[in-house]
Amino acid sequence: MIVQEVGSNNRISELDLDTVLIDICGSNNKIDIVKNQNIRNLTVKIIGNNNSVIIKENIAIKEQLYIYIDEHNTYLEIGKNTTFENTTISIADMNNKVIIGEDCMFAAGTKILAGDFHSIIDLNTKRRINYGYSVVLKNHIWVGLNAKILKNVTIEENSIIAAESLVTNNIPANSIVGGVPAKVIKNNITWTRERIVEGQNIQNENFSNILDSNLLKYNLEDFSQEVRGWIFLEEKESSNSKLYLEITYENNVVERKLVPLTARKDVSDFYENMKYLFSGFLFYVRENQKLKRVKFIIENGDFIGSRTVDLI
Numbered sequence: 551m552i553v554q555e556v557g558s559n560n561r562i563s564e565l566d567l568d569t570v571l572i573d574i575c576g577s578n579n580k581i582d583i584v585k586n587q588n589i590r591n592l593t594v595k596i597i598g599n600n601n602s603v604i605i606k607e608n609i610a611i612k613e614q615l616y617i618y619i620d621e622h623n624t625y626l627e628i629g630k631n632t633t634f635e636n637t638t639i640s641i642a643d644m645n646n647k648v649i650i651g652e653d654c655m656f657a658a659g660t661k662i663l664a665g666d667f668h669s670i671i672d673l674n675t676k677r678r679i680n681y682g683y684s685v686v687l688k689n690h691i692w693v694g695l696n697a698k699i700l701k702n703v704t705i706e707e708n709s710i711i712a713a714e715s716l717v718t719n720n721i722p723a724n725s726i727v728g729g730v731p732a733k734v735i736k737n738n739i740t741w742t743r744e745r746i747v748e749g750q751n752i753q754n755e756n757f758s759n760i761l762d763s764n765l766l767k768y769n770l771e772d773f774s775q776e777v778r779g780w781i782f783l784e785e786k787e788s789s790n791s792k793l794y795l796e797i798t799y800e801n802n803v804v805e806r807k808l809v810p811l812t813a814r815k816d817v818s819d820f821y822e823n824m825k826y827l828f829s830g831f832l833f834y835v836r837e838n839q840k841l842k843r844v845k846f847i848i849e850n851g852d853f854i855g856s857r858t859v860d861l862i
Contacts, residue, residue, distance in 0.1 A: 552570070552571045552572070553572045553573075553574075554571075554572070554573045554574070555572075555573075555574045556574070556575045556576075557574055557575060557576045557577040557579070557599075558577045558578075559577050559578050560574050560576070560577065560578065560579045560580070560581075561579070561580045561581070561582075562574075562580075562581045563581060563582055563583040563584075563585065564585075565583060565585070565589060569590045569591050569592070570589060570590070570592045570593075571592070571593045571594070572594050573593070573594070573595045573596070574594075574595075574596045575596070575597045575598075576596055576597060576598045576599045576601070576622075577599050577600075578599050578600045579596050579598075579599065579600065579601045579602070579603075580601070580602045580603070581594060581596075581602075581603045582602070582603070582604050582605070583603075583605040584605065584606050584607040589605070589609060589611065590611055591611045591612075591613060591614045591615065592605075592611055592614075592615050592617075593614070593615070593616045593617065594617045594619075595616075595617070595618050595619070596619045597619065597620045597621075598619060598620060598621045598622040598623075598624070599622045599623075600622055600623045601619050601621070601622065601623065601624045601625070601626075601641075602624070602625045602626070603617060603619075603626045604625075604626065604627040604628070605627075605628045606627075606628060606629055606630040606652075607630045607631075608630050608631045609628060609630070609631075609632055609633070609634075610632075610633040610634070611633075611634045612633070612634065612635050612636075613634075613635050613636040613658065614634075614636050614637070615634045615637050615639075616637070616638045616639070617638075617639050617640075618638070618639070618640045618641075619640075619641045620640075620641070620642050620667065621641060621642060621643055621644045621646065621665070622644050622645075623644055623645045624641045624643075624644070624645065624646050624647065625646075625647045625648075625649075626639065626641065626647070626648045626649075627647075627648075627649045627650065628650045629650055629651045629652035629653070629654065629689065630652050630653075631652055631653040632650055632651075632652065632653065632654040632655070632656075633654075633655050633656065634656045634660075635656060635657050635658040635659075635660070636658040636659060636660075637656045637660045637661070637662075638660075638661045638662070639661075639662045639664075640661070640662065640663050640664065640665070640667075641664045641665055641682075642663075642664065642665030642666060642667045642682060643664070643665035643666075643681055643682030643683075643701075646664050646665055646682050646683065646684055646701075647664070647684035647685070647686070648662055648664045648684065648685045648686075649684070649685070649686045649687070650687045650691075651687055651688045651689035651690070651691065651707070652689045652690070653689055653690045654687055654689070654690065654691045654692070654693070655691070655692045655693065655743065656693045657692075657693060657694050657695040657696075657697070657713070658695055658696070659695055659696035659697075660693045660694075660695075660696065660697050660698070660699075661697075661698045661699070662685055662698075662699045663698065663699070663700050663701065664682055664683075664684065664685045664700075664701050665681075665682025665701050666680050666682060666701070682701040682702070683701050683702035684701075684702070685699055685700075685701060685702075685703050685704075686703075686704040686705070687699075687704075687705045688704075688705060688706050688707035688723070689707045689708075690707050690708045690740075690741075691705050691707070691708075691709055691710075691711070692709075692710045692711065692741050693711045694710065694711055694712050694713035694714075694715065695713040695714065696713060696714050697711045697712070697713060697714065697715045697716075697717070698715070698716050698717065699711070699717040700716070700717060700718050703717055703718065703719065703720060703721070704720045704721070705717070705720070705721040706720075706721060706722050706723035706724075706725075707723050707724075708723055708724045708739070708740040708741070709721050709722070709723060709724060709725050709726070709727070710725075710726045710727070710739070710741055711727055711728075711732065712726060712727065712728030712729075712732070712735065713728075714728075714730070715727060715728050715729060715730065715732040716729075716730040716731050716732060717731070717732045718731045718732070719731065719732075721734075722734065722737070724737065724738055724739055724740055725737045725738075725739065726739055740803065740804065740805075742805070742806045742807070776832060776833060776834050776835055777795070777797055777831070777832070777833040777835065777841070777844055778830075778831060778832045778833070791811065791848050791849065792808065792848070792849045793808070793809045793811055793846065793847070793848055793849075794806050794807065794808055794809065794846075794847040794848075794849070795807055795809050795831055795833055795844065795845075795846060795847075796844070796845040796846075796847060797833055797835070797841055797843070797844050797845075798841070798842045798843045798844075798845070799836065799839045799840065799841060799842060800839070800840040800841070800842050800862070801839075802842070803836075803839075805833075805836075806847075807831075807833060809831045840862070841861050841862070842860070842861060842862055843858055843859060843860045843861055843862075844858070844859045844861065845857070845858045845859070846858075846859075
């Protein structure tokens, strides 16, 4: 980590990485980055005093994350499991905040601008009228390519900001917004990092529907606080397959994850020398949420199939 400092009493986490640059001109600033994680391509530049930057665990930066603070008494927090392609976060007003929740995803060219770097003056009152206010992104927000989020905005959880959008107002939960300025395009949605292909018809009749046969074998061991178990697929049917696990809560909120498949000789020997693919899976359940069903989704070329296990 490269640190350039002009000032005193600044507290900076120690990271053994030469791709992290900390540049501070001021005093009593705090940069707290959780240790033992792969933070790379990060630049933090602070001009001012008494500012705090908090970066929690499992942050991934593919290209560059640039944080620029040009004021005093500001606060920036980035929640765990959040990912960045190429993003700039700027704070340009005293006492301002930027808070990013958990499991957010920022595409290339995205920007958060919490404040203006220049003043707009009312000629009658001679007072500034463009003070900046805080920006808050709740958990699980997807910010699309080249989208910009301006001051005084709260984006509720599970929402999507479409590419090239300019966000100037609050965004409701579970919605897609787009445009300049951004407006709600669709409500009652959520999103997942995995690319799901679903709903296609079987175009190859020689590819049997393994999810409607005994060639798919599964076991659910527990589904109170977590969904866990195992699943087998016959290799000749599934060597190029993708398997997804989808869980539905009692309130009809849906979550999905991609489940990796691994060849297991011990399993094939047990099942009369047939070659099987095996996967164990673990899916943590949201706190105080009751599950309604578990669904297995298989994709292989033009074939899409599914099997649903109702729990209530």
